[in-house]
């Protein structure tokens with residue numbers, strides 16, 4: 001399907017998009033929230049008449065013929081027909097095999113992302129110096145799937161993300177006594193805490209003999225990791241450092257996990273056919289050759305996940321023989337990296353086709369799984385859709401001065417517990433299954449690269 005335009009459409013028919021919600025402040029005053037308006041003013045106060053029109057539109061299942069409106073209503077409706085209300089629906093990860101339109105669009109986005117980029121993009125300084133607080137970082141700046149599912153959730157069989165991760169690895173026989181585990185890029189530390197809680201609960205002997213190291217570049221986040229893991233004292237170690245600088249510190253880890261962090265590693269811009277020496281791209285070409293990558297399907301300008309590829313080299317060094325690495329991130333099996341903006345910085349999606357190929361060249365056994373399948377996410381679970389989530393949490397709740405509610409993937413039941421006083425006054429909240437548009441971040445589109453270093457531990 002070509003990319004559909006959704007929203008309040010200009011023309012004879014008026015559609016109220018799912019992302020536009022309205023909330024009753026008083027009997028005669030409502031707040032209309034349109035998250036994708038380009039202006040800063042995303043919450044509009046509206047009166048009774050306008051609210052009546054919204055209800056009319058909603059009655060007609062979100063669509064009303066302009067011909068059926070009286071003069072005033074038409075004026076109001078026209079006011080909402082401005083292009084800034086239009087919402088460009090997010091594209092699903094297209095498959096090149098069955099959708100030439102989406103393939104063309106993807107290649108265009110890959111090319112435009114590369115064109116807009118300076119030669120090299122590295123977030124090390126950002127993480128080292130600009131992260132000020134672990135709470136705001138993952139609540140406001142950059143949400144991760146693991147953060148959204150940090151508490152037990154019905155989508156994961158009432159387990160938290162970290163606990164479920166441990167469960168899946170244990171079910172595969174991947175944890176043994178005396179194991180050394182390294183987590184790289186550990187955020188708040190809640191993933192690790194939950195992982196360890198599950199091991200402690202279901203395999204106390206393994207828990208009692210393991211060592212779990214948190215490695216992070218950010219002093220602020222490392223502090224949070226330490227605080228959140230007090231209960232695991234004796235089992236945990238904390239190490240500050242940049243994974244890009246970790247070399248030759250010995251093949252000691254039996255398990256290495258990097259959850260949603262490799263999109264933070266450096267990327268480099270490359271021009272097809274220009275392998276000139278000395279430029280910033282020359283390292284990219286060299287790594288590409290060394291790791292057996294094929295760039296023949298790349299657009300004329302493209303981006304390479306240089307840091308993520310180098311990370312595989314580090315992982316091979318750090319893993320003991322017989323050890324396994326799990327790397328999760330957002331990306332595609334075939335598309336070149338694309339930019340996405342995360343509040344105060346930019347990240348780039350991962351070309352998992354390149355990573356899988358590179359891992360094989362490095363002699364690692366590589367398997368790629370989709371994250372929903374790997375963790376067993378319940379795809380049919382109905383939750384608040386992403387646009388309504390943003391309307392509510394980014395705009396309406398702050399507008400109403402309510403800040404204490406944290407971001408989660410909300411089912412109706414969870415929402416009625418979280419905002420019981422507000423919920424009855426809300427209209428047009430959209431819900432969708434996790435498989436479609438449910439949840440603020442869709443786990444669909446995330447992958448898990450599983451890497452094994454063959455052999456037996458010395």
Ligand SMILES: C[S@@+](CC[C@H](N)C(=O)[O-])C[C@H]1O[C@@H](n2cnc3c(N)ncnc32)[C@H](O)[C@@H]1O
Pocket residue numbers: 123124127138142144145146147184185186187188191215216217218221241242243244258259260261264265
């Ligand atoms: C997007 S957050 C993901 C956090 C966590 N794993 C989660 O799932 O919520 C990326 C994490 O990686 C860390 N990080 C970024 N670049 C790093 C690097 N070069 N070396 C080590 N840690 C890094 C950040 O400080 C942060 O903790």
